[in-house]
Structure formats: C-alpha cells, structure tokens
Amino acid sequence: MIDDEVLAGHQQELRRGTVVMAALATLETPGYGYGLLAVLEKSGLSVDANTLYPLLRRLEKQGLLAAEWDTTESRPRKMYKTSDAGRNLLGTLEAEWNHLATSLNALRSEESNPHLKELP
Amino acid sequence: MSTLSSRYITAVSRSVPESQRSDVEAEVAAAIEDLTEARLAAGSTPEDAERAVLLELGDPMRLAADYSNKPLYLIGPDHFPTYIRLLKILAATVLPVIGVAVMLGSFLSGGDAGEIISGGIIAVMGVALHIFFWTTLIFAIIERSPDSKQIRAKWDPSTLPDTPPGGVRLGDTLAAVLVALVGIIYLPWQHFSSPFRDANGEPIPTLNAELWPVWIPLLMAGLLATAVLEIFRYRAGGWSWRFVAVNTVLELVVAVPLIWLAATNTLLEPRFVTELVGHGWADAALHLNVSVIVITAGVVTWNLIDPLRKVRIDTAARAKHPRPLG
Numbered sequence: 432m433i434d435d436e437v438l439a440g441h442q443q444e445l446r447r448g449t450v451v452m453a454a455l456a457t458l459e460t461p462g463y464g465y466g467l468l469a470v471l472e473k474s475g476l477s478v479d480a481n482t483l484y485p486l487l488r489r490l491e492k493q494g495l496l497a498a499e500w501d502t503t504e505s506r507p508r509k510m511y512k513t514s515d516a517g518r519n520l521l522g523t524l525e526a527e528w529n530h531l532a533t534s535l536n537a538l539r540s541e542e543s544n545p546h547l548k549e550l551p
Numbered sequence: 552m553s554t555l556s557s558r559y560i561t562a563v564s565r566s567v568p569e570s571q572r573s574d575v576e577a578e579v580a581a582a583i584e585d586l587t588e589a590r591l592a593a594g595s596t597p598e599d600a601e602r603a604v605l606l607e608l609g610d611p612m613r614l615a616a617d618y619s620n621k622p623l624y625l626i627g628p629d630h631f632p633t634y635i636r637l638l639k640i641l642a643a644t645v646l647p648v649i650g651v652a653v654m655l656g657s658f659l660s661g662g663d664a665g666e667i668i669s670g671g672i673i674a675v676m677g678v679a680l681h682i683f684f685w686t687t688l689i690f691a692i693i694e695r696s697p698d699s700k701q702i703r704a705k706w707d708p709s710t711l712p713d714t715p716p717g718g719v720r721l722g723d724t725l726a727a728v729l730v731a732l733v734g735i736i737y738l739p740w741q742h743f744s745s746p747f748r749d750a751n752g753e754p755i756p757t758l759n760a761e762l763w764p765v766w767i768p769l770l771m772a773g774l775l776a777t778a779v780l781e782i783f784r785y786r787a788g789g790w791s792w793r794f795v796a797v798n799t800v801l802e803l804v805v806a807v808p809l810i811w812l813a814a815t816n817t818l819l820e821p822r823f824v825t826e827l828v829g830h831g832w833a834d835a836a837l838h839l840n841v842s843v844i845v846i847t848a849g850v851v852t853w854n855l856i857d858p859l860r861k862v863r864i865d866t867a868a869r870a871k872h873p874r875p876l877g
Contacts, residue, residue: 463581463585464578464581464582464585465582465585465586465589469589479607480582480586480607480608481607481608481609481613481614481617482617484578484579484582484614484618485614485617485618488575488578488618489620500577506581506584507577507581508581508585509577509578509581
C-alpha cells in the first residue's frame with residue numbers, strides 16, 4: 432500500500448495550484464476571507480485558513496483580486512472581488528487545466544501506450 | 552478581543568515589514584473574529600474557540616512570513632549549491648595553511664610538542680568557525696536581498712569534476728620508485744661525500760654517524776620496500792586493502808624514526824652542524840630539524856590518506872576491466 436505520508440505529499444502538490452483557480456472563480460461574486468473558506472470547504476476543496484488568508488493578500492498585491500474594507504457591518508471586513516486581470520488569468524489557467532486533463536486521458540487510453548515500446 | 556488574540560496579532564505584525572503592518576494587523580484581526588464566531592456558532596466555549604482558532608492559524612512567525620512572502624530559511628535552493636562549494640573550497644585551502652603556519656610559529660618560538668599540536672588544533676577550529684559564520688551570514692543577506700535570483704551562479708557542465716579512472720599510471724610508479732632509490736643511495740653516499748672535512752681530512756657526514764648500526768639500515772630497508780610495493784601495485788592495477796595495510800606500515804617505519812630523530816636533535820651529525828654554524832648559519836640545527844619534521848609529516852599524511860581515497864575506485868575499476876597479472 433502507499434505510505435500515507437507519500438500520498439498526502441503528492442495530493443498536496445497536485446492541489447496547490449487549484450486553490451488559486453478556486454479563489455478566482457468563487458470571488459467573481461464579491462466575498463470576504465471566511466466566506467470563501469466556508470464555500471471552498473463545502474465544495475470539497477478544503478484549504479487551511481493560514482494558507483488562504485495570506486494567499487488572498489498575495490493575489491491582491493498581484494492585482495488579480497480587487498479588495499476594499501467593508502465598514503457597513505458591525506465590524507470591518509476586507510471584501511475581495513476578482514479583477515479583470517484575475518478573470519484573464521483564470522481563463523488561461525482553466526485552458527491549461529483542460530489541456531493537462533486531455534493529455535493525461537490520452538496517456539491513460541490504451542492506444543497510446545504502444546508508442547512507448549516503439550522508442551529506441 | 553481578548554489579550555491572547557491581541558498578543559497573537561502583535562506577534563504576527565512584528566515580523567511583517569513596517570509598510571504592511573497596519574493592513575496585516577487588521578486582516579489577521581478580522582480573520583480571528585470570523586473564525587472564532589464560526590466556532591462559537593458550532594457550540595464551543597469562547598476560550599476553547601479562541602484557542603482552537605489560534606492553533607489553526609499556527610506559529611505567528613510562519614503566518615507573517617506567508618503574508619510578507621519572506622523566506623523561512625537561512626539559505627534557499629537558489630544559493631545553497633554555491634554556498635556549499637565555497638565552504639568546501641575555503642576549508643580545503645585556508646585551514647591547512649593556518650594550521651601549518653601556527654604550528655611552525657609555535658615551534659620556532661620554542662613550544663613543546665603538546666603546545667605546538669594543541670595550538671594548531673585550536674587555531675584551525677577557530678578559523679573554521681569564522682569561515683562558517685561569515686560565509687553563512689553573507690549568503691543569508693544575499694538570500695534576503697531583492698534581486699538575489701539574478702546573481703545566482705550559472706552552472707556549467709564543464710565544471711564537473713573528472714571521473715577518477717582508477718588504476719596506476721606508469722609515470723607515477725616510476726616517479727615513486729625513483730624517489731625511493733634516491734633516498735636509498737643518498738643515505739650511504741652522505742657518509743663518504745661532504746663539503747666539510749675534519750682535522751684528519753676525513754669527510755664529515757651530514758647525518759649522525761651514530762645512526763649507522765640501526766636507524767640508517769632501517770630507513771634504507773623501508774624505502775626499498777616502498778619501491779617494491781609501488782612496482783607490485785602497478786602490476787596489480789591499483790590499490791587493494793592489502794596494499795593499503797602494507798603501505799601504512801612502511802610509511803610509519805620510515806616517517807616515525809625520521810620525525811623522532813629530528814625532534815630529539817639526533818638526526819644531524821653534531822660536527823656538521825658546527826661547521827654550518829661556523830659558516831654563519833646560527834640556527835642551522837633548528838631550521839633543518841623543523842624542515843624535516845614538517846615535510847615528513849606532510850608527505851606521510853598525504854601518503855596515508857591518498858590510498859584510502861583511491862582504494863574503492865581502483866577496486867571498482869579492476870572489477871570492470873580485469874587485467875591479467877604479470
């Protein structure tokens with residue numbers, strides 16, 4: 432059987448980039464940090480709080496998220512919204528994601544495997 | 552907000568650059584409140600909820616590093632290979648020079664054997680600590696400078712070290728045999744040929760005439776055996792553990808008496824030294840004895856270490872390309 436630690440390491444590596452896509456996609460509707468955390472949790476893409484909050488700040492610094500403090504509620508919260516640049520990046524990443532999925536599926540299908548045996 | 556939370560926020564903001572501090576403080580405070588509220592809604596007590604949230608956010612220094620994108624390591628993968636290579640080069644060049652220089656200085660100023668050796672070891676250890684500290688400090692600063700990725704050293708395949716081929720070159724063997732033969736011829740020759748003559752017109756030997764019955768034949772036998780070993784090693788195509796064992800014994804048979812005789816000032820013929828002093832070389836005995844000790848110690852150390860480095864390579868090379876003996 433696969434070592435639990437090895438499995439967890441590979442899963443983490445695979446998921447790392449998907450958090451950015453998930454955040455950019457979800458925040459098309461404006462939201463704040465904890466709201467995003469809860470939505471991702473519910474949709475099965477659970478992220479640690481101490482990963483997500485700094486990530487949001489990084490995306491804001493890169494201009495992929497627009498942010499402003501919302502002071503209408505009982506206490507201030509930082510509201511995030513995907514910017515135009517963020518939307519573009521999300522499109523590019525999704526195309527890349529689909530391309531990877533297609534390539535992987537092609538590798539998994541039987542016809543392509545004989546190529547490997549034909550290699551010198 | 553309780554004191555525990557505000558202590559946490561202070562700890563995070565302290566590790567964040569001044570310009571981002573108030574913003575990060577507000578973000579962390581909001582995050583703590585949201586997370587705590589969710590836990591309270593799920594039915595935990597305020598103390599448990601706060602504790603759980605702070606544990607979830609984790610070490611404040613780590614969180615601050617994530618916020619400000621600062622490395623959590625002293626020297627990262629960009630500079631680590633250069634750092635290690637530089638440390639190795641410095642250790643291999645500076646440390647031996649310092650060690651020999653300090654021991655030589657201590658010997659010339661009349662220290663005894665214990666002082667000389669302990670002084671050398673302490674000096675080498677001190678310099679090693681300095682090299683390690685300053686190199687690490689400089690690389691840690693480079694790691695933290697904004698454009699450090701651009702000054703990362705380019706690696707080039709031509710800098711790869713040669714693969715040790717194993718085996719023996721004929722030239723090496725001939726040189727080693729020649730050196731041994733020169734020694735074997737010199738030992739008796741110096742007794743009959745000398746720039747100085749005594750009152751009866753007999754030549755004054757360089758080495759102490761009292762060494763003849765035991766020491767000089769022993770040194771000659773040791774040198775002869777070394778030459779024979781070199782020839783056998785050439786025919787066998789390199790070192791084996793048996794050769795290493797014999798070599799170790801032979802090296803010590805020649806080196807230990809030589810160093811001991813020089814250290815006790817019984818190596819040189821007293822009348823020869825008197826002649827040198829008479830010609831104006833006041834410290835002739837001291838200078839010659841030190842030279843013999845330093846050179847012998849250096850050569851024997853190398854001759855003991857070098858085979859240990861080569862024995863595995865040679866054994867592997869022999870296994871791959873067996874060559875007939877004889």
